[in-house]
Every structure is written in structure tokens, then in C-alpha cells.
Amino acid sequence: MLKLKSPQKATMQITRWVSDLDWRLLLLIIPSLSVLVFLSLSSTPIDSFPSLRSFIFNHTLLTSNSPDFVNSLPSGVHNRRESSVAKWKDELLRSRMAVCLVGGARRFELTGPSIVENILQVYPNADLFLHSPMDRNAYKFSLLKMAPRLASVRIFNPKPLNETESQVRVLTAANSPNGIQGLLQYFNLVEGCLQMIETYQKRKNFTYDWIIRTRVDGYWNAPLGPENFIPGQYLVPPGSDYGGLNDRLGIGDLNTSKVALARLSLIPKLDSAGFHQLNSETSFKAQLTTQHVPYLTKRVPFCIVTDRRYGFPPSRFGVPVAALSSPGPLSGAKCRPCTAACQGRCVAGVMRSLYKGWSWTDWDNGSLELCNARDQWERGWEKIFDKVAGKKSASVRKKFADLKKKECVDDFNEMKKRVSNWEAPPPEELCGLGLAV
Template structure:
């Protein structure tokens, strides 16, 4: 007996659908393009630009920088600015951005002579913390026999008196720091001393704070050590900034005919202070003229737009006239222990500083400094008496200690028509 399955399956209907289905599969497999290209396509979104792949772990140098910076932020740091205002409308914003705002918990000390440019210091009203401001009328510093034996008038525009005025200016800032410590019953861990005519092209790195050593820039040694910047703890700083009071010690040690830089080195040596050099991203903005090309003991003047770091070399905003191999030819002809500065790897470009700043220097400066620095330059250049006095009053109220002429007197002395 043969059993037959009963079914209602319609074979004819199945064969009717099988033929077109086979054709569709054949086309699908044999297509040389996207197999779905025969189907209606929805619009595809535009591809997004690929982002750089970030490293999974921070760079070791970055970690060290952050760790050292965090240590300094927990320390007590004094920032000492000294010198005449001169072109402070150009240098001030860079000091604010690259020193004072980098170390926001530091205290600012300003020690400067009262002259026609002092009104420009109102830029510092935006400093994070202002500990003390002293703007004084310069007085003659009596010269004695010890100073006459130790120091030389050679190379100083105002002779030995010029050196004594400068030494008094620097040591005066140390006095301000000591008084502030005594009044508030604490001691600073670090002191940074720099000049107000320094233009900073990058932030001051925390790696320049070296325990037990006093840091100075290389180059511009003039037979001693570059004294345009110094960083150290209170002990090393005291030895470095005691420019006047240590002259008798230098005299007793037999030092003779020293200029500022060689006297500075002698101070550190006689006081047993170890010093260290490191390249620093700043230069001294100067209006002085110098022969070009410089001779063996001449002074090279860097273009403000040099890639840097310039470590306190003289500079100005200019169209560089000497770049690349020309720089090597000039710098190799200079006495390395005198006005020489680092120049390798294309970090230095030179100006012809044998004449006054060139026409259009403002545009050159603005191109280097950028919009914010340009805005400050223009604002200070067009400042009126009322705005000047207002800014000075803001600064005076923010300072812990103040010793300066009245805001009106400062502004009237410097502003046109004041």
C-alpha cells in the first residue's frame, strides 16, 4: 500500500515566482559595481574630516612640566620687575601673558624710577596679584673708594654712577620683598627678577626653577654672567640681588674694574652660589643704535620676529637683513664671552640697528605680537588723562603696598599735553 502525502502546495504558482527570483540573484552576483546600486539609494552624508589620533598616554615631558608647574603653584613666588618704562606698551603685555598669568599665585613687585614713561605701567592693573609698587625719583648715589676700585666706568653710558643707580634699583626690589615677608610673616620659596624692557615670546617654563641653583640666561655675558634675568630661591636670590651691599666683599676679595656682568658673577662666586644657564624666550627691546655688522666686541641686535629663544639679547621690530648663513658668518666673528648669543638652528635673525627704528615698525610689531598686543599698543598710544588716572587708581587699590606719586602726577608727566 503506497501512502501519499496530501498537500495543498501549488507548484505552478511556485514556478511562476522562481524564474524572476533567479534572474535577480544572477544580476546581484554578477554586478561589477555595488550590488545594491540597482536599488534606489538614499543621499549619503558627507564624510567628516578625520581628527588627529590623540596619544593614549600623555608625553613624558608634558607630565613633568605639569607636575613641576603644580609644585610651583603651591609655592610662594615673587616676581620682581625693575627698570624704566621706555617701551612698556610693547613689552608689558608679553610679561603679563608669559610670566604673571602663567604663575597666577605669584606676587608682583614693581620697582622703577619716576620718568615720563611711568604712566605706561598702568598695564599692570590686570596682573593677578600686586604685592608692592614703588616708583621713586632717582637721587645721586654717593660713590666711595671701595666702589671706585671694584667697578669700572667702561661700557656704562653713565659711568660708575650709572652702575650704582642700576644696582640700587635691583637691590631695592629685594628690600621690598623682605619688607613684605616681614610684614606678613612668611618667606618666599622663589624669586624671579627680570627687566621691564624684556619682550617675552613664550611662557617662562617651570623647569627653570632649580633648587639650590641660580638660573641665568646664556650669552650677553660681557666677561661675566648675563644679568638680565635671574631665578632662584631666597638664599641664592639674596646673593644675586645684593648688588650694592656686596661691593665691599668684592673689594676685600681683590676684585677690580668690574662691569655689571662681571660684578654679578663675582657676587655669586664669593657667596658660594651655584649658577646654571638655560635658554629663555625673551629679548631686551632697545632703542639704542649699534654698528652693523657688529665687530668682534660689537652688539648684535635680533629681529623681534626671530624664532628664538633669544635669552635676553638686544632686539627691535625690524625687517631682518641677515638670516640663514649670514647669521653664522656674523656670530662666528664675535667674541663668545662678550655680546655673543645662541644662534644655531635658525633661531636668530639680525637687524641693521645702525639707525633709529625703521618706518613702519608698528606694523612689524603687530605682526609679531598679534591682535591683543597691537590693541594694547594702540590704546596706550591714544590714552587720555582721564583714562590714565582711572587705570592707575585701579592698580593702586589692588596693591598691598604703594609708594608712588599721585596718579594724576604720573599721568601728566608722560602724556602729551599733560
């Protein structure tokens, strides 16, 4: 009899077998493998079963998600797979879910509608938690009156954070636009959102099943699918990992999310473990590995809209900036609305020259087009955005281009009536900072 010491080793062994098998053979041996795994786990504590559940889910729903695999399936098998996805979506819609939205408003009139449409309206059972610094763009958050459910809003006046000895040892200022202070401010946004969620849970006397942590400046060009929710594992996008893990999005159950979002409070443990001079991505990876949180990467249909300028074409450690029109999934790569300056073979030549462990992103199957981001956004970017984003998003952009202060105040007051917890300046102040009339 096959003897396996743990569910994790069972998973690793079976994964190696699966990778070498044709799906037809796999369908024949699944029953036998199920018996072997059951026998190997017969003496395993019940709390180890999430690893097995995660494995089964990954290999029936996730690893079979590639177009080549799906196209090779007979229609009956393909239909059964679609049925499994639909059942999992139904289960997610019955679960308790929180969406943690963090960051400065910046171009939120462009990104906000896509977040509402492709996350909040896809999972209307999800409660929205907004944690953002107060600035002249904060008035743009008034568009969140479109969100199906509002749980908590915290818009605060940012102040410098004290830098402890352990934080200075663990973190590096290299490649951070605002040094270590910039990292701490970002970590504070993320962990602060977790604290908002925990406070809400206590007040309502329940716990969430899932937490989605995403950024205010993320533009989504397709819905967040149910295959991205993996019990017992934390999902992050591939690419843009800068030696660690891409931290521009995270999806996990409550237990994995508690670790993933504890960006500040786990720094002393990283210090004790001997980690030094980490950037945001490497400290994020160390966070998960030292706390034994399993993670996986999967392409996700969003990008980070940026006004920053980058060299073009990007060199080995350069930053490629995707055209918003790229089919994707872009998995959180930097992007802007532009007339693509590099397509097809040009993209292949550029991306092959980049170091894959830095600011690289997937580019196969024509999924990526590149902007020349050496200068500010090109004239006429509005028309480019409107064409890519569609009529609804274009109408929101146009509305905010001509938004009046009274309209903004009215929208925030409407939000305040629906939100359970409001920690923000008065609507008049939120709107008055960025709108003159």
C-alpha cells in the same frame, strides 16, 4: 665600594658619566647610581641634600629638554617626562613666588603685555613687585592693572648716589652709558626690589619660595617654563655675558636670590676679595662665586627692546641686535621690531666672527635674525610689531598711542586699590608728566 667625599664631587663624577652615556643605558644604571649616591651621602649632613636634589632635577628635566633628546625618546618615556614637568608646574603653582620687575618704563607699552601674559598669568600665584625711576614714561605702568596679583609698587624720583671708595675700586665706567653712576643706579633698583620683598614678607609673616627678577624692557615671546626653577641653584640666561654672567634675568629660591639681588651691599666683600674694575656682568659672577652660590645657564624666551644704535654688521666685540620676529629663545639679547637685514647664512657668518664671551647669543637652528641697528627704528615698525606680537599686544600699543590722562589716572587708581604697598607719586603726577591731556 665607590667612595665620594662630598655631594658636590658625587654630582661632578656622575655628570661626567652621564655625558658619555646613551639614554637607554642610563635608564638601566639609574637604580645602581642611586644606591651609590645614597651610600656616599650616608655621613653627609642633611643640609647638603639640596645639591643632590638639584642634580637629580637637572638631569631628569633640564638636560633632557633638548629637541634631539626628546625626539629620540619612545612615546612612553616622553609621556612620563611630560608628566614630570606637569607635576613640577603644579608644585610651583602651590608655592609662594615673587616677581621683581625693575627698570625705566621706556617701551613698556610693547614689553608689558608680554610680561603679563608669559610670566604673571602663567604663575598667577606670583606677587608682583615693581621698582622703577620716575620719568615721562612712567604712565605706561598703568597697564599693570592687568596683573593678577600686585604686592608693592615703588616709583621714585632718582637722585645721584654717593660713590664709595670700594665701589670706585671694584667697578669700572668702561662700556657703561652712564659710567659707575649708571651701574650704581641699576644695582640700587635690583637690591631695592629685594628690600621691598623682605619688607612685604615681614608684614605678611611668611617667606617666598621663589623669586623671579626680570627687566621692564624685556619682551617675552613664549611662556617662562617650570624647567627654569632649580632648587639650590640660580638660573641665568647664556650669552650677552661680557666676561661674566648675563644679568638680564635671574630665577632662584629665596636663599640664592638673596645673594644674587644684593648688588650694592656685596661690593665691599668683592673689594676685600681683591676684585677691581668689574662691569655689571663680571661683578655679578663674582657675587655668586665668592658667596658660593651655584648657578647654571639656560636659554629663555625673551629679549631686551632697545632704542640704542649699534654698528652693523657687528664686529668681534660688537652688539648684535635681534629682530623681534626671531624664533629664539633669545636669552636677553638686544632686540627691536625691524625688517630683518640678516638671516640664515648671513647670521652664521656674523655670529661666528663675534667673541663668544662678550655680546654673543645663541643663533643655531635659525633662531636668530638680525636688524641693521645703525639708525633709529624704521618707519612702519608699528605694523611689524603688531604682526609679531599678535592682536592683544597690538591693541595695547594702539591704546597707549592715544591714551588720555583721565584713563591713565583711572587705571592707576584701580591699581592702588589692589596693591598692598604704594610708594609713588599721585596718579595725576604719574600720568601728567608724559600725557598732555
